[in-house]
Amino acid sequence: MCRHHPACPSAYASDRAAARVVATHPGQGWSLLCNGVVLFEDTGLLLPDGTVVAPSRTPVAA
Template identity: 65%
Template sequence: MCSHTPKCPPANASDADAARPTAVCFEQGWSLLCNGVPLFEDTGELRPDLPVVPPRRAHDATAGQVAA
């Protein structure tokens, strides 16, 4: 599927989200990667024949704190 050099990682690779985007929809918050993986702006993924990859957001230690 990939015609890039070097080749993008396949959809079942641990680094599948490193593939190049082939289509982007900013309004809906997703990109379609060269390897066929839809990548969502919250970093969640749907991989072919594999379980859903949940979002990998960084934990914000200040979230929910009230400023004094």
């Protein structure tokens, strides 16, 4: 899907969220990346095959 040089990470690479944004919908809270991943503002991901990746939560220090 990506036509950039160098190519963006694939949807299944560990750094997949580093791909370029091709469409953004801030009012709905999501962006489409050029590798086909939908990135949600809570850091959750939807991969092209329908797999859901839960949001990454950073522990808060007490």
